Amino acid sequence: MNIWFYFNFGLLSLAIWNISRKNFFTHFQLSLLLGLIGLLFTLFNWTRHAMYSTIRESDDRQRKIKYAKLSKKAIPIHKWTGTAALVFIMAHGIINWQTYQLSVYQAKIISGFVAGTALLAVVIIGWMRHLWPTLRKRYLHLYSAMAMVFLVLIHIFL
Secondary structure, X not given: OOHHHHHHHHXXXXXXXXXXXXXXXXXXXXXXXXXXXXXXXXXXHHHHHHHHHHHHHOOOHHHHHHHHHHHHHHHHHHHHHHHXXXXXXXXXXXXXXXXXXXXXXXXXHHHHHHHHHHHHHHHHHHXXXXXXXXXXXXXXXXXXXXXXXXXXXXXXXX
């Protein structure tokens, strides 16, 4: 297993722990549900990076073939799951913005805004990469996705 699989699992576990800590299961909060669904779509797409890393690092040919076939099945829906993640995260942000108001003194809201903006950039670059592929857009999409995942981690920690 690649380290990114463990990172994704840890990020998902941290998010679920934060949700359960906020009494989500006894007091339903739509905004947290939308954020979790958006995170699931984001992590589904980010797991493809973990698969590619495993393919590159593995010496076992059968493992490479297995992960390549799994990743090939996810390619047609990759851009749509990323767009769906953006829609869910934007709904999450709008509900929280209306509930808590935007304030530069609230680190959670600012970090969420920055992470949401990074997700928007990743989706736009991904669609541009799909329509007009270049190597520069490929790397820009990858590195902006890495930055976005770490910004999401910071947002969840706060």
